Amino acid sequence: MPPDGTGTRARLLDAAERLFERNGFAGTSVDQIIEESQSSKGAFFHHFESKRALAHSLLVRYVDADLALLQAGLEHADGETDPVERLLAFLGFYENWSGDLTAESACLYLPMVTERDTLDEQTAGEVERAIVGWRTSVASLIRDAYVAASMTNGPEPDDLADQLFVTFAGAFLMCRALDSPEPMRSQLRVFRQLVEALTR
Secondary structure, three states: OOOOOHHHHHHHHHHHHHHHHHHOOOOOOHHHHHHHHOOOHHHHHHHOOOHHHHHHHHHHHHHHHHHHHHHHHHHHHOOOOOHHHHHHHHHHHHHHHHHHOOOOOOOOHHHHHHOHHHOOHHHHHHHHHHHHHHHHHHHHHHHHHHHHOOOOOOOOHHHHHHHHHHHHHHHHHHHHHHOOOHHHHHHHHHHHHHHHHHHO
């Protein structure tokens, strides 16, 4: 049976992700993606009709992985019956996850959103899918924790959930700028400590 080309497609997407994170969407050419992936122009256009089509597929893949990471945190916290402990276990999951990052780890959302005008509306909307997905799930955890802690004057759950998303994005930027993975862990730890102070 002939190969189905999924390996080549994945190599093209992996190469594009590295290049978009490093150079931005506009600063990356199809030829650079082909060279980085050790592929061919024919292979590129077999899988993607244009660089924009590749960007859409890449962002869909990235958001799917991001939401899978969210689901992993939720499943990790499911063992806790107390809503406050469940929220703290959820946040602790990402502190532990951050130990696997390297200084080269980066967030694809930043370069894609800063060049939003170069992307079609459907592709740009993928970032919104990630934001709303995190906001919905995390805010639900926060609301339950507020009720359990009899809190009536904390930050709005949606706003606090968005702050976690912002913490991830900002910490990725710091990791790159400082050439160290440590800012991710430290910023997630600070966020968890602030939430813990709010709910206890």
